[in-house]
Amino acid sequence: MLMLKLALRNLFRHPVKTSLLGGLIAIGMAVLLLANGIFDSSTQGLEKSLVGSLTGHFAVSALTEEAYGLFGSEVPIVSDYESIPPIADIKTVETVLRSQRDISVYTPIVSSLADVRVGSYSNKSAVFGVTVPTYFQVCSDLTVVSGDPESLNAQGVFLNENWVKNAEKSLGRKLIIGEDVIFSLYQNNTFRVRRGSFAGIYRYPAPSEVLDRIVLTNPVTVRALCNYTLGVKIKQARPTQPGTSQGSTDINDLFSSAQDVTVEKNSGITLQSVEKALEDTTQRDELVQTDSAAWSFVLARVDNPRLVNRVRNSVNQEFEKQNTEVRVLDWYTAAGTNAMMLFAIRTAFSIGIGFVIFGALLVIMNGLVISVLERTAEIGSMRALGAPRSFIRNLFIIETLLLTLIFALLGLTVGTLGGIILQRVGIPLSNPLLVGLFGGNVLKPHITALLIFQHLGGALAIGFLAWIYPVSLALKIPPVSAMGDHE
Amino acid sequence: MKNIFIHGIRSTMVNTKFAAFLILPLFLMVEPWVSAETKTSYVELLKQTDDLVNFSRTDLSAEYFIEKRDPGGSISDTRATMFRRDRSNQFLILILEPSIDKGKGYLKIGDNLWLYDPVGKTFTFTSAKERFQNSSARNSDFSKSNLAGDYKPISGRKEKLGKFDCVVLDLVATNDKVSFPKRKVWISEDKLVRKIEDYSLSDQLMRITAIPTYQKLEDKWVPSYMVIEDHLRFQNINGKIEYERTSIRITSPSLEPLPDTVYTKEYLERVAR
Numbered sequence: 001m002l003m004l005k006l007a008l009r010n011l012f013r014h015p016v017k018t019s020l021l022g023g024l025i026a027i028g029m030a031v032l033l034l035a036n037g038i039f040d041s042s043t044q045g046l047e048k049s050l051v052g053s054l055t056g057h058f059a060v061s062a063l064t065e066e067a068y069g070l071f072g073s074e075v076p077i078v079s080d081y082e083s084i085p086p087i088a089d090i091k092t093v094e095t096v097l098r099s100q101r102d103i104s105v106y107t108p109i110v111s112s113l114a115d116v117r118v119g120s121y122s123n124k125s126a127v128f129g130v131t132v133p134t135y136f137q138v139c140s141d142l143t144v145v146s147g148d149p150e151s152l153n154a155q156g157v158f159l160n161e162n163w164v165k166n167a168e169k170s171l172g173r174k175l176i177i178g179e180d181v182i183f184s185l186y187q188n189n190t191f192r193v194r195r196g197s198f199a200g201i202y203r204y205p206a207p208s209e210v211l212d213r214i215v216l217t218n219p220v221t222v223r224a225l226c227n228y229t230l231g232v233k234i235k236q237a238r239p240t241q242p243g244t245s246q247g248s249t250d251i252n253d254l255f256s257s258a259q260d261v262t263v264e265k266n267s268g269i270t271l272q273s274v275e276k277a278l279e280d281t282t283q284r285d286e287l288v289q290t291d292s293a294a295w296s297f298v299l300a301r302v303d304n305p306r307l308v309n310r311v312r313n314s315v316n317q318e319f320e321k322q323n324t325e326v327r328v329l330d331w332y333t334a335a336g337t338n339a340m341m342l343f344a345i346r347t348a349f350s351i352g353i354g355f356v357i358f359g360a361l362l363v364i365m366n367g368l369v370i371s372v373l374e375r376t377a378e379i380g381s382m383r384a385l386g387a388p389r390s391f392i393r394n395l396f397i398i399e400t401l402l403l404t405l406i407f408a409l410l411g412l413t414v415g416t417l418g419g420i421i422l423q424r425v426g427i428p429l430s431n432p433l434l435v436g437l438f439g440g441n442v443l444k445p446h447i448t449a450l451l452i453f454q455h456l457g458g459a460l461a462i463g464f465l466a467w468i469y470p471v472s473l474a475l476k477i478p479p480v481s482a483m484g485d486h487e
Numbered sequence: 488m489k490n491i492f493i494h495g496i497r498s499t500m501v502n503t504k505f506a507a508f509l510i511l512p513l514f515l516m517v518e519p520w521v522s523a524e525t526k527t528s529y530v531e532l533l534k535q536t537d538d539l540v541n542f543s544r545t546d547l548s549a550e551y552f553i554e555k556r557d558p559g560g561s562i563s564d565t566r567a568t569m570f571r572r573d574r575s576n577q578f579l580i581l582i583l584e585p586s587i588d589k590g591k592g593y594l595k596i597g598d599n600l601w602l603y604d605p606v607g608k609t610f611t612f613t614s615a616k617e618r619f620q621n622s623s624a625r626n627s628d629f630s631k632s633n634l635a636g637d638y639k640p641i642s643g644r645k646e647k648l649g650k651f652d653c654v655v656l657d658l659v660a661t662n663d664k665v666s667f668p669k670r671k672v673w674i675s676e677d678k679l680v681r682k683i684e685d686y687s688l689s690d691q692l693m694r695i696t697a698i699p700t701y702q703k704l705e706d707k708w709v710p711s712y713m714v715i716e717d718h719l720r721f722q723n724i725n726g727k728i729e730y731e732r733t734s735i736r737i738t739s740p741s742l743e744p745l746p747d748t749v750y751t752k753e754y755l756e757r758v759a760r
Contacts, residue, residue: 115611117611182609182610182611184602184604184611188563189555189563189565190587190588190591191591191602191604192604192606192607193602193603193604193607193609193610193611194604194607194609195607195608195609224606224607229587231587251682251695251697251714251716252648252649252682252697253649254649254697254699254714255648255649255650255651255681255682255697255699256649256650257649257650258649258650258651258699258700259700260677260679260700260701260702260703260708260711261700261701261702261703261711262702262703263702263703263704263740265704265705265742266741267739267741268548268549268704268739268740268741268742268743269548269549269550269568269739269740269741270548270741270743271548271570271743271745271746271749274548274568274581274583274758275758277583278581278583278589278590278758278759278760279760281589281590281605281760283586283589284586284587284588284589284590284606287586287587288587288606
């Protein structure tokens, strides 16, 4: 009790110094609480925007040397688009997923990039061939704005709200239900064009540039686009070509012995011969048949989000046991480079904030150290009057803890009030990168009791440690010398 | 300009410094290397070259064998038929092989190039500047030649190309509809284009086209064999740069007149089942 009174008296005896130091602690705590509140909400926002509307809790894909996310190859090389390899043994994958009781629902999808055109407006989009209703059960955060999702099974096409907005702005008119949506993909020396009909609009809870590119349709259309066909498996004969091809000859060498020729007028090709050649399409029709068991990914949703890691590991072990050539992707890997880039930027951002916080803590600790060192004479006087070292030490512990506790509480109160205000008002974001980074276009900190207690604990820990060095230094100086310094 | 230059020389004093002082600004007023008369003759040469390979009075049909060789060796082949009507700037290309692509068509009507997929029974359209079947050839390569209309010559020189004595012309585009803003063309004495180097605006070499042989059909010429080397797609194979190369053999050319309906979307839908 005496020590507490002494500690309080010492704090109030130097009001300016106490206020300055305490103010630093209060401001630091308030800012730290708000920053962590914002980051917590952005983590939840990012996860919500992707898990609930794009990837599910985890995804299963084919096992390949190259990494593929939902949007295709993750290898950052500018080259032709490579189709995502289909899962080889979909039956085993579905059996394993069904056997996991913690998985509430799963859905297979086919994914391809394509040029999607409505009227004269076109956009390079990610096209997902989905099954209804399981896709909307896994991606339960999607909101159907208009149209019946069942129409996806009948060549219907669902466009997301921002895609529609951009198209209507470009076309200068509203899109009409039933109008043609043309998909085309140029790949591997050829092109494929398919048609669907506009059937509805859906919305993402946290739209971003990544999600705005997605178009939903039926799996058959997307399989045809990305060539999940029998033609891929059957080796075709090369066309018979007249003459020999010039392999690695220097191009200028072609002119050394070139000889022009004259052709007879009536020896050429005729329209009738071409039309006849095009009559028989039996082989082509066989080759273009789509493989109804070919899927790019299976997305899964877990009942209890806390069990995601456990379920994912269990599924992975089961696949390994059965030698199934698949890869189990967590949600941010499935979301691909775009999401991982956002994560990387966020991590860099967090590290930056961490450095700033560390610097602020050093400043606060420095302030505490200086305040102890300035009282060397006082310490000397107390020791000269007979106070033992333990008394001095305990006195400073209590003083520092009191200072830290009072002003930390003040700072946390201010931070919490600020958080409540920002929760109601929100900080609007318009920059697409920031929207994706923070998982939404309005920033709202998420401050919980746990977060407040964590910050209070941190402040007390710092307060408990801050006195050690300077007090031990002060105690080493003989009392006479200490008192003499003061004079 | 040439006459002023010569007159300026004759009327100056012998002093070379004074002569240089007089000559230099005159020299700078004139575009380097090329006189107006020479430019005019180059334009005429381009017109003659275009005229030899364009078919303004009739249709042209031919069979095309296109072999695309990727750096590193993978080969893909296409057999197609082309019908071309230069007087209305239209063409129709029908893919015959490989089997999986049978019936696919490219139809040029005006400035639009329509692509038809018979399996999806759907048209889409693209630009003539895009690649044909993702090869080194551009869709615009199948249109009639219009070097004189699309380009202007800025310089020329003589050069030997294999067994051919050629005039090499440096050309710059006069519109933005063309695939390449700058070109160098080698024209042999028989006024046929033998080699073309295509450049970007920043003078990066993008493509080389070699046409070593032609076939004469009445009084016109059709390339018989072409090789196109894409300098934007390459790999280093055992220390040597290998470019993507597309070889095109054109056979069975015919000048048989074709019905107008051939150059319509309806015809393409009907014939490409």
